[in-house]
Amino acid sequence: MEFESLRSNDTLRINVLTPRIDAACVIQFKDRMRELCADCPPRVILDLAQVDFLDSSGLGAVVTAMKHLGPGRRLELAGLTPKVAKVFRLTRMDTVFTIHDSADQALEPGSSAA
Amino acid sequence: MSFPPASDGMLPVGREEEPQGEARAPGRRRKAAARRKPELAGFAPGPRGPSLRERLGNRPEEVRAALARVIRALDAFGLGVEDQGNVEIVLAEVLNNVVEHALPQAPDGWLTLQLDLLPDRIAARVVDTGGPMPGLVVPPGQPQNLDVALDALPEGGFGWFLIRHLTCELEYVRTADGNELGFWIPRGAAL
Numbered sequence: 001m002e003f004e005s006l007r008s009n010d011t012l013r014i015n016v017l018t019p020r021i022d023a024a025c026v027i028q029f030k031d032r033m034r035e036l037c038a039d040c041p042p043r044v045i046l047d048l049a050q051v052d053f054l055d056s057s058g059l060g061a062v063v064t065a066m067k068h069l070g071p072g073r074r075l076e077l078a079g080l081t082p083k084v085a086k087v088f089r090l091t092r093m094d095t096v097f098t099i100h101d102s103a104d105q106a107l108e109p110g111s112s113a114a
Numbered sequence: 115m116s117f118p119p120a121s122d123g124m125l126p127v128g129r130e131e132e133p134q135g136e137a138r139a140p141g142r143r144r145k146a147a148a149r150r151k152p153e154l155a156g157f158a159p160g161p162r163g164p165s166l167r168e169r170l171g172n173r174p175e176e177v178r179a180a181l182a183r184v185i186r187a188l189d190a191f192g193l194g195v196e197d198q199g200n201v202e203i204v205l206a207e208v209l210n211n212v213v214e215h216a217l218p219q220a221p222d223g224w225l226t227l228q229l230d231l232l233p234d235r236i237a238a239r240v241v242d243t244g245g246p247m248p249g250l251v252v253p254p255g256q257p258q259n260l261d262v263a264l265d266a267l268p269e270g271g272f273g274w275f276l277i278r279h280l281t282c283e284l285e286y287v288r289t290a291d292g293n294e295l296g297f298w299i300p301r302g303a304a305l
Contacts, residue, residue, distance in 0.1 A: 024173075067265055071264060095260060
């Protein structure tokens with residue numbers, strides 16, 4: 001499972017470079033997210049633009065990652081593709097996360113969802 | 115019902131029942147059928163319309179591979195992207211549930227999936243040799259309460275909610291050999 005992470009000042013951007021977050025890889029996803037966020041800045045943007053599909057276990061893993069960050073930091077999502085967006089919408093998880101159209105947009109000045 | 119032009123071996127067999135602008139030689143058709151491996155997803159004419167079958171074992175990687183074959187076949191069939199998405203979301207939850215919860219209770223367990231493409235719906239039947247659903251009923255799939263503190267947010271329990279939301283007439287039967295789950299997914303519905 002491939003990730004790319006870019007750190008700048010107060011923000012860590014994590015690009016998920018794998019087309020699926022599903023039951024077959026959810027443990028790796030959780031482990032990698034824990035590693036990448038071990039010593040991360042207060043704002044983490046998870047770029048899901050390359051992710052075509054996410055099942056309920058993948059959704060749970062994204063929630064796990066956010067909970068792992070704790071109250072002092074926050075996880076925002078960006079670039080949800082249609083099926084991924086649908087899973088977030090149907091489960092109403094889109095009300096829990098700040099979701100940006102794209103990671104670039106999320107990183108524009110003033111876009112931080114404080 | 116319209117089908118895409120012939121391009122590869124994944125095209126539905128059922129299309130041969132449709133009027134063709136250009137008749138194919140019977141010998142060539144038999145050869146094409148013989149080349150098609152039985153374990154590959156492809157459609158066969160069923161009593162209710164084109165039908166697709168998959169058989170898989172107890173690993174999540176097999177679910178992933180089967181889903182890819184099913185979606186490829188549905189795409190070649192011409193099913194809309196929105197409908198494909200609904201099928202993929204539902205089948206991922208149903209099949210992973212069987213693999214994670216039912217089949218571990220049965221050594222060498224397996225499951226079969228049958229999809230029938232009807233004009234207004236996709237009918238599905240999943241049979242497995244695994245252990246029973248708890249209480250012999252399908253979980254209610256209630257929406258999760260998200261109005262809670264961060265550390266109390268649910269990390270699971272979304273699967274049956276998604277299945278129930280996107281399917282109709284979900285029926286579960288515990289048999290002598292395992293489980294049977296039937297449901298259908300409407301086509302062209304804004305869910």
